[in-house]
Amino acid sequence: MTKQSPTNLIPLVDLRLQHEALKSELDQALSRVFTSSDFILGREVEAFETEFAAFCGVEHAVGCGNGTDALELALWAVGVKPGDEVITVSHTFAATGEAIVRCGAVPRFVDVNPDDLLMDLSRMEMAINPKTRAIVAVHLYGNCIDIKQIVSVARSRGIKVIEDAAQAHGGTIGGLRAGSLGDVGCFSFYPAKNLGACGDAGALVTSDSDLAGRVRQARDHGRQGKYEHAFIGRNSRMDAVQGAILRIKLRHLEKWNKRRRQIADRYCRQLALFPGLRLVNPPPDSEPSRHLFVVQIDERDAARQALLRSGISTGVHYPIPLHKQSAFTGLYQPTDASLPVTEAAASRVLSLPIFPEMTDEAVDRVAKSLAAAISKG
Ligand SMILES: *Cc1c(COP(=O)(O)O)cnc(C)c1O
Numbered sequence: 001m002t003k004q005s006p007t008n009l010i011p012l013v014d015l016r017l018q019h020e021a022l023k024s025e026l027d028q029a030l031s032r033v034f035t036s037s038d039f040i041l042g043r044e045v046e047a048f049e050t051e052f053a054a055f056c057g058v059e060h061a062v063g064c065g066n067g068t069d070a071l072e073l074a075l076w077a078v079g080v081k082p083g084d085e086v087i088t089v090s091h092t093f094a095a096t097g098e099a100i101v102r103c104g105a106v107p108r109f110v111d112v113n114p115d116d117l118l119m120d121l122s123r124m125e126m127a128i129n130p131k132t133r134a135i136v137a138v139h140l141y142g143n144c145i146d147i148k149q150i151v152s153v154a155r156s157r158g159i160k161v162i163e164d165a166a167q168a169h170g171g172t173i174g175g176l177r178a179g180s181l182g183d184v185g186c187f188s189f190y191p192a193k194n195l196g197a198c199g200d201a202g203a204l205v206t207s208d209s210d211l212a213g214r215v216r217q218a219r220d221h222g223r224q225g226k227y228e229h230a231f232i233g234r235n236s237r238m239d240a241v242q243g244a245i246l247r248i249k250l251r252h253l254e255k256w257n258k259r260r261r262q263i264a265d266r267y268c269r270q271l272a273l274f275p276g277l278r279l280v281n282p283p284p285d286s287e288p289s290r291h292l293f294v295v296q297i298d299e300r301d302a303a304r305q306a307l308l309r310s311g312i313s314t315g316v317h318y319p320i321p322l323h324k325q326s327a328f329t330g331l332y333q334p335t336d337a338s339l340p341v342t343e344a345a346a347s348r349v350l351s352l353p354i355f356p357e358m359t360d361e362a363v364d365r366v367a368k369s370l371a372a373a374i375s376k377g
Helices: 015-021 023-036 041-057 068-079 094-102 123-128 146-154 209-218 242-249 253-271 299-308 340-348 359-376
Strands: 058-064 086-091 104-110 134-136 159-165 182-189 201-204 277-279 294-299 349-352
Touching: 015 023, 015 058, 023 041, 023 242, 023 277, 041 086, 041 123, 041 146, 041 201, 041 299, 058 094, 058 209, 058 359, 068 094, 068 134, 068 182, 068 201, 068 209, 086 094, 104 123, 123 146, 123 159, 134 146, 159 299, 253 277, 294 340, 299 349, 299 359, 340 349
Parallel strands: 086 104, 086 134, 134 159, 159 182
Antiparallel strands: 058 201, 182 201, 277 294, 294 349
């Protein structure tokens, strides 16, 4: 095997290019924070919260430590209690289910659609029972699920809807932002997300002022003023450094998402009709954030190896569904004996490189190498 020079490598994501382009803006923001020496919450985080709420089209954003905490705080805030059931999918990142279990509740996993790999809404409706307190709808890969439909099913039954929008910053459903249509939307600013901090950070968005106030208190030790604690909260505050960095990056998000969609469209044009390969299609009337570009193929692991030999890094989101993870053994409520679409997806999904700075030439090289790998495979 010949050794590739690093310039020939195509990574799954490349954050260095983004940070090089923003270097002077980021330096200024960091120096503002050091000058103020106000390192936790404070002015920068408040300003980011205001700007992110406006971006999402909601009344309030509350910054917190990370996306997993955002989900846990959201479940707590809508009243999920030990013994309650929360409907969600198994085909997602572990944090979605973890947050439910950490609230003492029981996840009830339902299967996904083969076409978009998002929660199957007819199965979701069948899974509702008297113990169901909430639904966590995941906009996986940045493909936005039909939240309006979920809300209309849930509301009449007194069930709360939480959006896991950790992969969907800036995506829309019927022209409205992901995160803005449920009772609460949860975001992660993990560095590799469409809007990423330089460390861990997260946020909840909502137009429910009462709920926002409770979460604001809960993330800061249940504090009411400096020395009074109204209830047992926790420490999940956003750092000022992250707030300042996120304010800068938020101004570029729409442009970055637009480029991600161009890249995805370019992949689709070259791969849509390729035999042996199935795309993951965004639902109609939605605009995906294109966090990940995922294809479904039979000989996934062989194709991955072949791409790696051509200097192309890929990912698998996710190879083991939550109901098959040892962490969740005995902690979930299976709706069916198995989740066939979820299990098939886990063995077939492959995430191709996508990031705003990726060139058209790199996209074409990935598409061609994948096509070659499948033809040979
Ligand atoms: C990233 C992610 C999370 C968790 O966010 P962290 O900030 O890493 O805690 C939750 N759900 C989904 C779908 C994610 O992709």
